[in-house]
Amino acid sequence: MQPHAKHNLMSHTTPLSIKRILHLGVGAFHRAHQAWYLNLLLEGGETKWALAAGNIRPDMPELLLDLQAQGGEYTLETVTPAGIFSYERIRSISDILPWTADLKAVVAVGRHEDTRVISFTVTEAGYYLNQHQQLDLSYDDLRSDLEQGTQLTIYGAMGSILRARRDDDAGPVTLLCCDNIRSNGDHFRKGLLDFLARRGEPALLTWAQDNITCPNGMVDRITPKPPAEVKDRVKAATGLHDKCAVMAEEFSQWVVEDHFCNGRPPWEKVGVEMVTSVMPYEEAKIRILNASHSCIAWAGALKGFDTIHAALADPVIKQMAFDYVTDDVIPCLSPSIIDLAQYRDTVLDRFSNPYINDTIERVAADGFAKIPGFIAPTIAERLAQQQPFVSTAMLPALFLAFLQSRAAGNITFSYKDQAMDEATVASILNAADCVRAFCGNALLWGPLAGNAILEANVRDAYLSIKGKLS
Template sequence: MTKNIANTAVNDHVSLPDYKRSTLVSRIVHLGFGAFHRAHQALFTDEVARNSNSDWGICEVNLFGGEELVASLRAQDHLYTVAEKGGDNTLVKMIGVVTESLHPEMDGVDAVLEKMAAPETAIVSMTITEKGYCADPATGTLDKSNGLIMTDLANPTSPRSAIGYIVQALRLRRDRGLQPFTVLSCDNIQENGHVAKAVVLEFAGLVDVELQQWIQEQVTFPSTMVDRIVPAATEEMFTEIAELVGVSDPCGIACEPFRQWVIEDNFVAGRPNWNLAGAEFVEDVRPYEEMKLRMLNGSHSFLAYLGYLAGYPFISATMADPAYKQVAFDMMMKGQAPSLNMPEGTDLENYARLLIDRFTNPSLKHQTWQIAMDGSQKIPQRLVPSLQYHLNQGSAFTWQALGIAGWMRYISGQDESGKAIDVCDPMVNELQAICDEHGLNVSVVPALLAVEKIFPASVGQNSMVIDAVSTAYQSLLDHGARTTVAALVPKQEAA
């Protein structure tokens, strides 16, 4: 027998919400209704509702773009599909925990602020990518030269940035005598809660010092570590979901079966029992963040730049190349793992092998181009800290050097066959001006390493780093990415 959702029959194997959606309350306002959130935090919250009498619902907000997505979500009663694609089978779930949605272009800025300031709102969570925090990646402080921040500081009651929205909503709550909400960052940023707190407090101090003090004393900013591979949506994916569900779903998303969420348990106004869905609450998230950022995200970026240059469109395609697969594992274990300080009993080799299996999953079409986006924001978190560790220890940082060289070659805007690369990065104009000045010449290496928003002077101006990255970059020019990566395979492995 078929079941019905949003007045349309769906296939029997689709797992539908088994709770009363009418009892849900929008206790969470989430900024950034993107692919990752749909397959991660929203899914966790949905599973809590399935496993308990939870009334935690989510109001989804897109601050920039995505109006069609919000309109589609509303048209299907805020239901959408998540397809968890393993190597052998696919589980299809209909997520029902989203209660409402807002967009400032569709509903007005005040509607978003009022929802954030509503008495029942206990958490404002975010998946807004690194650049959404408007922070200087080198210092973690508010980037007051950011266009959105400049606009919001001039008119704080009608914000555009996520930071401006949070500060204004907290001002409304304070003025109305309401308790604050928790600000929950779910982005891949090391100590993301600390970064969110720093930029929110600095922004608040520039508009209202008393508000800044109130936020400092009253608001909590727990850090989180999130992990799930969620490829960008494609037409092929939408077609597959339509076949799996029995009806098209423009809000649907596909992802891997693996998921992880480690959360600092520091919530000022309550939280869902996400542990019922497999989340782990801890006192200190930092070791887990560093493990994931360096071993998973660092190797992902390495594979993205060097895979794209080699002509591999997907991560799974790079992993089908034995050299890339071996070098990715070596990077995790020899390049990244030694820089970590993990709790006793953590098995990093097992974690690395799990990552290799996840990257190799042929069911996921995770684009190298997608992972290569926003490199100026990612490299300071994913590659620089471990490189600094090896400098301090006097040990090899071959993999980090090649990863950085691959990024430099990528942002030149031209691939190895001479085709244009669509480089997406908030610093793209500054970076490509440097590349254009030098051309495809190794002289670009010290110029890019001198960009202190990405590379602190202790790294970017270190002669050993300049030499190592220059050598790797020259090899990419002379031999190409595949040959350069293959040269890192230990001889006994190659034999």
């Protein structure tokens, strides 16, 4: 590509000397979290960095058009558990990139030498990794990217960007994961390099090994799908008719390993924790917040609740989440640089926020990724320590009961789970012993699959659910 062609998709309002972040995944979470942090920097006078954002899937066409029409600007509404609402105008996204199947706009920005960081938000299943942290070739999208050269996955898209950067001699780039996977940067790097090797691109593989870094990071801000009434509240508070308004809780946290290969914004000026190792922060967040969130969602769905705060108001459900963290997670993670009991209480307080109206539907999703990612590690550690895990066993038991309730037509929402295979679920639910089949599933349990102690504990918890949630 000629130099002038590389510039065609860059914003005319953003000087080319500005260093740029390209973010893939223009959903509500990115706009309430990473874009918000950069906006804080801009408001503080830091103008050396800009943000371009686009999608690699055609799933948000109206949002992209609306954001383009608003010049990339939108309003963030935040609310505390006490009901204090605040409004901020976010102006940090200078370029909204249109989606096309060839990802032309995304690749054009990604290949530019001024793009120093490429960040992205994918779901738990979006890494396409199996229990051995290797690429799972059972996914059609992944095989298509490998065999047909499509760009349906984060690996296919990133492969195209890196190939273009190498061809343009655009220099090193940091690839920054912004999601709930532990050691996300390490896992993404492993998956990406495996992808390039399987594609038969040894030269690009070598270039990538020498020119990318993938810091691990932990992100945290409850950000529900914005309900329709957010636009009305924004109009009343600001006078703006904003089609792209987003809402979130007031709390926000971002912890990132300071492992960037070609510069980064001074995020530490606005509260981002730049650390040597993110491990203690992400373990606390994944096991305490994410896993208990799922516990509340699955139990809430079984009792017919629609929102997380309503489910948490049920004393039995709240006790399940509290006991899970207190009895098993805190012993596993102690000693810690974090006050784990205080963190537990803060998390439950955040979940109780009635103004967020976070839905059971959103949080209940992706159980086939959350069991191995969020829950199985605590069980594995308790087994290794020959310690009980009665309280943790309740979480997978709730998920099994949830799957049964869904199959019976008793779940009112459409359950989404990228890692789930319907035939596998049917085989579990139709087995003569569904608990044994569930606990023997390698996708859910990896090396724990078939463990007799796991099965016994999940069986006891499963048999107790009807009495607890009736």
